[in-house]
Every structure is written in C-alpha cells, then in structure tokens.
Amino acid sequence: MSPGADAALLGEVQQFVFREARLQDEHDYAAWEALWTDDGVYWIPANADDIDPEKEMSIVYDNRSRISVRVRQLSTGNRHTQAPRSRLRRIVSNIELLGEDGGDFSAGSNSLIFESNLRADTIWAARTEYRLRRHEGQLKMARKKVMLVNNHKALHTLSFLI
C-alpha cells in the first residue's frame, strides 16, 4: 500500500474508533451494535492478555449472538447496574494500523475511561486491538479485544460498553 493510501486508511480507522467511543460513552446501543460484522467477537480477557478464551475465564467473550443479548439487556432499561446509566467519557489515542490479513485490517489503540456511577468515580485503562472489515463500503468490527491494564486484579462491576 502506498503511503498516501495508508494515511487515508488511518484517517478512516481513526474516525471509526472515535465514533465507536462516542456511541459507547453516550449509550447509543443500537448504533454501536450496527458496527459489528455478522461474525463479530467482543473479548475482554481476565488475569492476563494472552489467555485461551476457549479454556479460561474472560470478563467478556461474546460471539455475535451474545453481543446482541448484551445490547438487548442494556436496552430493557431494567439492567439495574446501568439504571441509572454510568456517565462516561473516554479518551482514545495511539491509534495505529497494525497489519492486513485477508482483507481485514488490524488496528490498535489505548484508552482511558472515566466512569461515574452510583458507587463511585472510576478510571479504567485499556489497550484495544481491532480487526476491521470493509462491508458495503463501511468499516465494521469483526473482533474487538480489550486488554484492561488491571485485568489481573479484582475489579468492580464493568457493565458499560468498553
């Protein structure tokens, strides 16, 4: 890929990541769900970044159908831990194209998230890796892996979309 094309793709990926962050911060669940491919996997490992999610516990390891369950539960308005909803703002930075594999792009970012809810104000920090795929002209998430900096420790409830 030429440097110009790379820069254009990076710009497009950045816009995608920023938009996803805003949809999450503002609890726009339906628009967020529409960012996923039909085979999307949403993964938040526990205890380390490189565990085997088929054999070890993860905080979230959702296939596409379970992503939909998660969104539908949040959308009931009766998901108590998100009623009232967490107030959220996140900074996403260090966005980097990491490679291309069979038409999918991988990209990485770091994020720092401020959550305010009934219990407390909490700061979350994470490294995120995306696998993105172009579908009908739009980028979609085929996989999102969120590696919390403190995933080896006991964590308070994390019930917003990260």
Next chain:
Amino acid sequence: MDTMEPTRAWHDLIRPDQVHGSLYHDPAIFAAELEHIWYRTWVYVGHESEVPRPYDFVAKSIGPQAVIMTRGADGRVHLLLNRCPHRGNQVCTEDKGNARKFTCPFHNWTFANDGALTGYAYPDGYAGDDMSGLGMGRVARVESYRGFVFGSFAADGPTLLEHLGGAAEAFDRLVANSPEGEVEITAGFLKHRVQANWKLLVENETDGYHPAFVHGSIFTVTPSGIGALYGPKSTALGRDYGNGHTEIDLRPEFRRIGKPLGWFGTSEERLPDYAARMRKTHGDARAREIMIDGSPHFMIFPNLFIAEIQIFVLQARAVDDTVQHATALQFKGAPDLNRRLLQQTMGSVGPAGFLLADDSEMYERTQRGVASLSPEWLYLGRGRNRERTDDNGHRVGHVTDEVTSRGIWRHYGRLMEAAR
C-alpha cells in the same frame, strides 16, 4: 480484642425474624467476625485440582489473609501464610506455579513447600541458634471433602465433616454429575469486587425471592425457564442445613418437568457423549435421575457457593469490601458438557456478567441503604408461617421464603455469642 466488640450484645442484634443494620456496616463487628469466624471456623480455600502435581502452588486467601495452597512432595495439600518468619516480608508474589522451594527475596531464606525452613544465607551468624521452629506460618488444620479444601486457624474444634453436617450430601450430589465422580477447577477465576459487606452476598446466594426482580432484564431477553423456578407457583424449596449452610433445592421442579439435562437448558441429544458416559458409569436408570435432578445450588458458610455450574469463593477484605472469585465448574470426563459450562458461566458472572453485575449492584445499594438511621432493623420473616421440617430434620420453606437467611443468622449468632 474486647475493645473491638460491638457495644450491644449479639442477642440484641439478631432476633428470630430481624437483624440489626449495624451488622453489615460496623467496623467493630467486622473485626469481631475475623476473630470468631474467619480466623477460627472452617473456611473454604481451594480445590485439590488447582494443585494437581507435587510442588504446584496457587495463591488463595482466608478473608484478608493471603494463603498459599501447595501440594507437597508426598501429595499432601498445605496452606501457608505468605510471610517470611525472619522479618515479615512477603515470600511469594506469583499467582500460581510449580516450585520445590520458596525463597524470600529479602535475605534469601528458603522454605520447603510445606513451609519448613531449609536454608538461610550466611549461616555462621546463627551458629548455636535453634532455627527449626522458624518456618512459614501454617493454617492450623487442613481438611478436604470431595476435593474441596478447607482451612481452620483453630488448632482444635469440630472436624470438617462435623462442620458440613447435613450439607455434605450436597457435595455428593454435585460430583455425581461427573462421569468420573469428580469436579475440577481449571479455568482461572474472575475476581469481582463489591463495596458491600460479605454477609449480603452469603444471604443472596440462597435467596430465591430476588431473581424475578433483580434478573428480570436478562430473563426478558433470553427466555430460559429459570425465572419460573423462582416464581410464586414453583415447587422448589429453600433449605437450612444447620451450621449456616443453606440450599435452594430445585429438584422438585426439575422432577416435575422430567427432562434429562433440562436443568441446564439442554438435552441428551445435544450432549450425547456426556449422556452416554453418565449411563455407562451409573446405569440407565440412575443416570437419568441424576441428569433430571441436575447440579445443586448451595452455600457453605461462610464463603463457598456452588451455583449449579459455577463456584464462587467469597473473600471478606473489610466491612464494606468483598471479592467474589468465580469460575466454571468442570466435570471430569465430560468435555462436551464442560465447554458449555464455561460459556454459560462467562456470560453470567463477573464484573460484566448478565446476572452477577446486577446482584452486585444490589449489594452495593443495600450497603448504602443499611447505613440509614431508621428503621434500624431488616425484616427476614418471609415464610415463617409455612416453614416445616423435611425427612432429614432440616428446616425447609418455599423457594422464595427467608428460611435460608434465618438459618444463616441463627448460626452466626451462635458463633459470635459463644466466642465471648
């Protein structure tokens, strides 16, 4: 410790159908609980399958105390305190591993994995001293039942089997779901922290009154039949085994429905390998009974909760700081069932779980609520009008009744009162 005792007598705090709110938020009461419960009675620590080979070790806890569970060269399980007997440094900072020896990094003292001192740097400085008593601290008593390892800091007291009492049979029913008669814990733990008192969790584990309300959101979007088990028309029971141990017994409902593996929302057709292994082990008739009855749902006081497919270990760290260590149970010899156990558990529990994130929200709201000055008491009288005794002499009530909470508090009161 007398100065740490609460100012009111225990019998002024616990009545047959009421408990005082201060029991959940008074730091003096938490300090007394450490002394009289966590550092005295049997507390669940870990499972033998977490240290399968000689020299394996895994980091565990008893309340705020860090404990290292090790497997000795002779195959015995030891529970060590993570403190060097020299100057108090933490000896081990790994979560798990395999090590013949632990070496304290401060002055290079070295310990066998049963805690005995085996070496120390520059020994001439200790010439003539008896060093044989300078091992790592040990939990005084270690016993296990069906692979579940418990520790007690008290050198004397009831045996583990005496402590488990009637609830031992719940472990027997649990392991019967494995074609090889054993459960294993291999998937690592989610560690979910709540700003709430540990007893709110103990009580909620066998509270059959809350699911319809706390978990209504997930029952609405994934109809599963679980909600009906806890409805007003359910035939399921709450049971008080004594010694603070309680159960939600769902077997009456599962037997009424009569579908093998229906308890797990699946069927023999979908898990043919598991069903065949169960029939081979138990014979057709008994296998069918076990697969209809399903895996039990019980709480062993003060900190082990078996929720059919999951294990929760409750760690009290402070009066309002509790960690739930949760993972999927794995039934030995049941690979197709185990995959589903892991997937279902990951969806349900932990910081983002469809179920436990909402339970935890209630724990934290209750913690804030009970700090209110009035009313001073919580009311736990539900179902006193219909409480009865089952064939084994255990108190039982409707699944939505508070027979379980009353049993927990009856035991708690005895422990705290007796310790004075």
